[in-house]
Amino acid sequence: MNGITLDKTAQEFVNQVEELSHSNLSQCWHCLCCSGGCPFSKDMDVLPNSIIRMIQFGMKEQALNSSTIWLCVGCNTCSMECPNAVDMAAIMDALRQMAIRKNAKIAEPGVLAFHNAVVDSISRYGRTHKLEIMMRYKFSEKDLFSDIDLGLKMLSKRKLDLLPSKVKDKKSIQSLFKMSGEVS
Numbered sequence: 001m002n003g004i005t006l007d008k009t010a011q012e013f014v015n016q017v018e019e020l021s022h023s024n025l026s027q028c029w030h031c032l033c034c035s036g037g038c039p040f041s042k043d044m045d046v047l048p049n050s051i052i053r054m055i056q057f058g059m060k061e062q063a064l065n066s067s068t069i070w071l072c073v074g075c076n077t078c079s080m081e082c083p084n085a086v087d088m089a090a091i092m093d094a095l096r097q098m099a100i101r102k103n104a105k106i107a108e109p110g111v112l113a114f115h116n117a118v119v120d121s122i123s124r125y126g127r128t129h130k131l132e133i134m135m136r137y138k139f140s141e142k143d144l145f146s147d148i149d150l151g152l153k154m155l156s157k158r159k160l161d162l163l164p165s166k167v168k169d170k171k172s173i174q175s176l177f178k179m180s181g182e183v184s
């Protein structure tokens with residue numbers, strides 16, 4: 001790929017990312033359109049296109065340990081900007097999945113805690129119960145009180161429901177999660 005000869009492990013990493021993201025990394029010509037359009041690039045430790053470079057060089061650990069993959073919010077701006085239809089947002093998703101599965105060092109554990117709280121809510125109710133998500137997240141961060149004023153204000157304006165609303169067909173939701181391997 002791009003004149004670089006990778007060893008077997010590095011090539012496997014490239015293949016895995018391509019398979020999970022349905023993207024062809026060799027299509028990237030590092031034009032920086034994705035990084036230039038990313039609203040969060042200034043807070044990331046490496047630019048989004050550099051993540052592709054890392055993968056192309058077989059730098060698995062560095063890519064999976066990067067803050068970039070966790071600060072990406074999946075807004076798809078980069079994927080829309082890419083002239084070669086490289087789906088950067090899907091690549092970030094693939095790397096997050098791989099980081100979790102491989103127990104990699106998570107650069108932004110708070111983001112993962114929030115992600116887990118959202119996924120847990122959807123798996124149980126088929127919907128997000130925002131109050132519970134916030135409570136679970138704050139609990140995992142051992143920071144129950146820093147936003148209490150905001151929480152009470154939202155409750156008083158009925159922006160947060162005390163009880164979760166649930167979809168009727170919860171079994172279908174749970175079977176989707178089982179198929180994806182997110183819950184046992």
Ligand code: SF4
Nearest residue numbers: 028030031032034082
């Ligand atoms: S916009 Fe596409 S081709 Fe350009 S650097 Fe980003 S992923 Fe690569």
Ligand code: SF4
Nearest residue numbers: 038072073075076078
């Ligand atoms: S999907 Fe992620 S990497 Fe792409 S522009 Fe949005 S935040 Fe940036």
